[in-house]
Amino acid sequence: MDTPYLLIDIGVAVEQYRRISAAFPEVPVYYAVKANPEPLLVRELVAAGCHFDVASRNEVDLCLSAGADPSVLSFGNTIKKAEDIAYAYGKGVRTFAFDSLGEVQKLAEHAPGSTVICRVLASSKGARWPLSRKFGCAPEMAADLIRWAARNGLDPAGVCFHVGSQQLDPGRWEPSIAEAAALYSLLRAEGIALRLLNCGGGFPVDYLAAALSIETYASVIATAVDRHFPTHRPRLMIEPGRYIAAPCGVLHTEVVLVSRKSYADEPRWVYLDVGRFGGLAETEDEAILYRLTTPHDGARTAPVILAGPTCDSVDILYQHTTYELPMALRPGDLVRIHGTGAYTATYASVGFNGFPPLRTVVLPFTDRPAPGESP
Amino acid sequence: MDTPYLLIDIGVAVEQYRRISAAFPEVPVYYAVKANPEPLLVRELVAAGCHFDVASRNEVDLCLSAGADPSVLSFGNTIKKAEDIAYAYGKGVRTFAFDSLGEVQKLAEHAPGSTVICRVLASSKGARWPLSRKFGCAPEMAADLIRWAARNGLDPAGVCFHVGSQQLDPGRWEPSIAEAAALYSLLRAEGIALRLLNCGGGFPVDYLAAALSIETYASVIATAVDRHFPTHRPRLMIEPGRYIAAPCGVLHTEVVLVSRKSYADEPRWVYLDVGRFGGLAETEDEAILYRLTTPHDGARTAPVILAGPTCDSVDILYQHTTYELPMALRPGDLVRIHGTGAYTATYASVGFNGFPPLRTVVLPFTDRPAPGESP
Known part of the structure; x- marks a missing residue:
C-alpha cells in the first residue's frame, strides 16, 4: 500500500476505553472526539457505552450519525459561535462548557435550561503538551459566572479543568480539585449546589518513554477528591482523548x-x-x-x-x-x-x-x- | 458569506509577478507554487510568462493542467521519491534540484540527461521564517556531487541557495553568491562550466511592518553578482513565492x-x-x-x-x-x-x-x- 497512511486498530481503542472506565468506576468517560474522529471508531465507542466531548458542530453531527444519543454529548469547547450552540441545542445536546460572561450569555439565549460547566484555569506544569491560559477563568470570576447562570435559566452543574495533555505527573490534578472544593463550598452556602466535577483529560500513554498506569492516576485523583470533599462529594466526569486513541x-x-x-x-x-x-x-x-x-x-x-x-x-x-x-x-x-x-x-x-x-x-x-x- | 474564507485577488499576484520581473531584468522568475497553488492563480501566471518551482508530483500536474510547458518547471524539492522523479521526467520536466549523493543518484537513473542544480547550505540569519540545515550541503560536498553529476550523464548547471523566507536583510544573499563564485571558479578549472545561479526566494512583503522594496533587493543582488563574478557571470534565476502570493x-x-x-x-x-x-x-x-x-x-x-x-x-x-x-x-x-x-x-x-x-x-x-x- 502506498505510504504514508495511518493504520487504526479500533479494538485497541475500545480496550483502552474499557480499561479507563474500569479504573474510574461510576465515572462517565467522555471521549474527546478531536483526538481521532474516525467514524468507525466513534461508532464502536458508542456501542461500548462511551460518552463524547465534542468541540464543534461537525463533531456533534459525527457522534449522532454514529448512533450516540445527544444526552451523552458534552459540547466542551468554550469558544462557540451562537449559531453552533443553537444548532447543537436543536439536535438535543444539553451539556455545554463556558469560561466567560460572553459565552454563558450565548448559552442562556441559545441553549436555555441546559446543564453548564464552568472551566477554570489550571496549571499544566508537567505536561508534554501543556495548556496555556487560553481556556478557563479565575475562581472568583467562575463563582460570578455560575451565579449568573443560576439566575438566568441555566443549570450550573460544576466546574471543569484540564491539566494539560500527556500529563506525566498524577499529582497535578489535586490543586484544581482543592480549588474546586473551596468554590463549591462557597456557592453551597449561597444555595447553589454544584454536583459535578469534570476532571478533563490529559491521561498519558506510552511513547518513547513509558507512562504511569491509568490505575495510578485514578487512585491519586480519587484520593484527592475524598480529601477535599469530605462531604458533598461531586460526581466526576473525565474526558480522555489521547489515552483512548493514541x-x-x-x-x-x-x-x-x-x-x-x-x-x-x-x-x-x-x-x-x-x-x-x-x-x-x-x-x-x-x-x-x-x-x-x-x-x-x-x-x-x-x-x-x-x-x-x-x-x-x-x-x-x-x-x-x-x-x-x-x-x-x-x-x-x-x-x-x-x-x-x-x-x-x-x-x-x-x-x-x-x-x-x-x-x-x-x-x-x-x-x-x-x-x-x-x- | 460564512467565515472564515480567504479572498484572493489574482490581479494583485500578477502585478507582483510583473514588478519582480521588472526589478530582475532577464532573470526568469520561478513562482514557488507551494505558496499558493490556487489553479486560477497558476493559470494567470502561466499567461503572464511565469516559470514555476514545484515541490511535488501534484504540483507538476497542477502547473501542466494550468497550461504551463514542462520546460518552465523546476522540481526544486531536494527530497523526492524515485517514482516522483520518474513521473515528472515522463511529463517532460528536465530541471531538478538535489543536495545529496542519494538524490543525484536517483536523478541519474530516473531523469537521465536532465539539468540539475545543487543546493548549498546558506545562513538564513535575519529571516522571519528562517531555514534550517534541512536543505543544502557544504560547498566541498557540492563540488563532489556536481563532478559526480557531470560524470553520470546529467547536466549540472549551477547551484541554488535560499536565505530564508521573508528575509528582511538584502545583504544576506552576498555571502552565498561569494561562495558560489569560488565553487564555479574551482570547477571551471576542471572543465566543468557552471552557467546558472539560482538565488532562491525569500523576498519579503509588507506585513505589520513595511519591507524594503524589491528593487532594493534586486540592486543589492546584482551588485554582489557583478562583484564576485567579474568574468563568466552566470545567468540568474529566482523563486519567489510569498512575494507574489501574499x-x-x-x-x-x-x-x-x-x-x-x-x-x-x-x-x-x-x-x-x-x-x-x-x-x-x-x-x-x-x-x-x-x-x-x-x-x-x-x-x-x-x-x-x-x-x-x-x-x-x-x-x-x-x-x-x-x-x-x-x-x-x-x-x-x-x-x-x-x-x-x-x-x-x-x-x-x-x-x-x-x-x-x-x-x-x-x-x-x-x-x-x-x-x-x-x-
Missing part, C-alpha cells in the same frame, strides 16, 4: 532520502514521506517523542535527524532529541511510527506542497458478534 | 468571543473563527505578524491576546507581540487579516476539531481581454 494507530511511512550535509562528523539526515504538515504536528518543539521501528531493527545504529518531505524547513521532527536508527536504513524502507492514533490524521494539512492529506486505514474490528451470530 | 489574499474571519481570564488587569482575549490549524500556521512563534482591520477602526483600542477557535491551547496567534484592537469589538464582527495570500490555505488542517479547511474565494480577474474582445 495506542490504536501506527503511521506507516517510507524513507525518501538518507543524506549528510557535509563531510564533517554529523548525524545522518533521514527524510520520511510524512512530517509535521502531514500529520505529525505534535512533534512541534519535539513535544511528543514517538517510538519508531524499521526493517533493520537489531542492526548497528547511529544518531539521525528526522525530517519530513516538504520544502518547509520547520518540517523537522527531531533534531535536538537523540534518535538512533540503523545504519542500514535506505530509501524505500518502511518505518512504523507507533502510538500515532491521536492528534495526527486530523492535523494533516489539506495539501501543503501538493502532498495529499494522511489517509486512515481501518483494520477490521471483530469485538462484537455480528447480528444473528452467537457471542 | 499580497493577493485577505482572510475574512469573525470574532467568536471576547473575554477576560480574571478581574485582574489583563488584556482581553479575542477568539477568531480561524487560527493556527485553520490556515494561520505561520503565526507559530509569532513569526509572521499580520495586519488586521476591523469595523471599529479609529475607535479607542486596547491590547488583546488573539487566539483561534479550536480546543488546542497552542492555537494562539499572538500573545507576546502587542496587538491592539478596538474596545468596541464584539462577537460576530468581521476581522480582515491582510497579506494572507501565501502559506495559509494549504496549511489548513483537513478537519481538526471538526472545523472544515479554509475556503478560497477568487475575485474575478479581468486583466486580459476575453477571447474575441479587443484589448
Whole structure:
C-alpha cells in the first residue's frame, strides 16, 4: 500500500476505553472526539457505552450519525459561535462548557435550561503538551459566572479543568480539585449546589518513554477528591482523548532520502514521506517523542535527524532529541511510527506542497458478534 | 458569506509577478507554487510568462493542467521519491534540484540527461521564517556531487541557495553568491562550466511592518553578482513565492468571543473563527505578524491576546507581540487579516476539531481581454 497512511486498530481503542472506565468506576468517560474522529471508531465507542466531548458542530453531527444519543454529548469547547450552540441545542445536546460572561450569555439565549460547566484555569506544569491560559477563568470570576447562570435559566452543574495533555505527573490534578472544593463550598452556602466535577483529560500513554498506569492516576485523583470533599462529594466526569486513541494507530511511512550535509562528523539526515504538515504536528518543539521501528531493527545504529518531505524547513521532527536508527536504513524502507492514533490524521494539512492529506486505514474490528451470530 | 474564507485577488499576484520581473531584468522568475497553488492563480501566471518551482508530483500536474510547458518547471524539492522523479521526467520536466549523493543518484537513473542544480547550505540569519540545515550541503560536498553529476550523464548547471523566507536583510544573499563564485571558479578549472545561479526566494512583503522594496533587493543582488563574478557571470534565476502570493489574499474571519481570564488587569482575549490549524500556521512563534482591520477602526483600542477557535491551547496567534484592537469589538464582527495570500490555505488542517479547511474565494480577474474582445 502506498505510504504514508495511518493504520487504526479500533479494538485497541475500545480496550483502552474499557480499561479507563474500569479504573474510574461510576465515572462517565467522555471521549474527546478531536483526538481521532474516525467514524468507525466513534461508532464502536458508542456501542461500548462511551460518552463524547465534542468541540464543534461537525463533531456533534459525527457522534449522532454514529448512533450516540445527544444526552451523552458534552459540547466542551468554550469558544462557540451562537449559531453552533443553537444548532447543537436543536439536535438535543444539553451539556455545554463556558469560561466567560460572553459565552454563558450565548448559552442562556441559545441553549436555555441546559446543564453548564464552568472551566477554570489550571496549571499544566508537567505536561508534554501543556495548556496555556487560553481556556478557563479565575475562581472568583467562575463563582460570578455560575451565579449568573443560576439566575438566568441555566443549570450550573460544576466546574471543569484540564491539566494539560500527556500529563506525566498524577499529582497535578489535586490543586484544581482543592480549588474546586473551596468554590463549591462557597456557592453551597449561597444555595447553589454544584454536583459535578469534570476532571478533563490529559491521561498519558506510552511513547518513547513509558507512562504511569491509568490505575495510578485514578487512585491519586480519587484520593484527592475524598480529601477535599469530605462531604458533598461531586460526581466526576473525565474526558480522555489521547489515552483512548493514541495506542490504536501506527503511521506507516517510507524513507525518501538518507543524506549528510557535509563531510564533517554529523548525524545522518533521514527524510520520511510524512512530517509535521502531514500529520505529525505534535512533534512541534519535539513535544511528543514517538517510538519508531524499521526493517533493520537489531542492526548497528547511529544518531539521525528526522525530517519530513516538504520544502518547509520547520518540517523537522527531531533534531535536538537523540534518535538512533540503523545504519542500514535506505530509501524505500518502511518505518512504523507507533502510538500515532491521536492528534495526527486530523492535523494533516489539506495539501501543503501538493502532498495529499494522511489517509486512515481501518483494520477490521471483530469485538462484537455480528447480528444473528452467537457471542 | 460564512467565515472564515480567504479572498484572493489574482490581479494583485500578477502585478507582483510583473514588478519582480521588472526589478530582475532577464532573470526568469520561478513562482514557488507551494505558496499558493490556487489553479486560477497558476493559470494567470502561466499567461503572464511565469516559470514555476514545484515541490511535488501534484504540483507538476497542477502547473501542466494550468497550461504551463514542462520546460518552465523546476522540481526544486531536494527530497523526492524515485517514482516522483520518474513521473515528472515522463511529463517532460528536465530541471531538478538535489543536495545529496542519494538524490543525484536517483536523478541519474530516473531523469537521465536532465539539468540539475545543487543546493548549498546558506545562513538564513535575519529571516522571519528562517531555514534550517534541512536543505543544502557544504560547498566541498557540492563540488563532489556536481563532478559526480557531470560524470553520470546529467547536466549540472549551477547551484541554488535560499536565505530564508521573508528575509528582511538584502545583504544576506552576498555571502552565498561569494561562495558560489569560488565553487564555479574551482570547477571551471576542471572543465566543468557552471552557467546558472539560482538565488532562491525569500523576498519579503509588507506585513505589520513595511519591507524594503524589491528593487532594493534586486540592486543589492546584482551588485554582489557583478562583484564576485567579474568574468563568466552566470545567468540568474529566482523563486519567489510569498512575494507574489501574499499580497493577493485577505482572510475574512469573525470574532467568536471576547473575554477576560480574571478581574485582574489583563488584556482581553479575542477568539477568531480561524487560527493556527485553520490556515494561520505561520503565526507559530509569532513569526509572521499580520495586519488586521476591523469595523471599529479609529475607535479607542486596547491590547488583546488573539487566539483561534479550536480546543488546542497552542492555537494562539499572538500573545507576546502587542496587538491592539478596538474596545468596541464584539462577537460576530468581521476581522480582515491582510497579506494572507501565501502559506495559509494549504496549511489548513483537513478537519481538526471538526472545523472544515479554509475556503478560497477568487475575485474575478479581468486583466486580459476575453477571447474575441479587443484589448
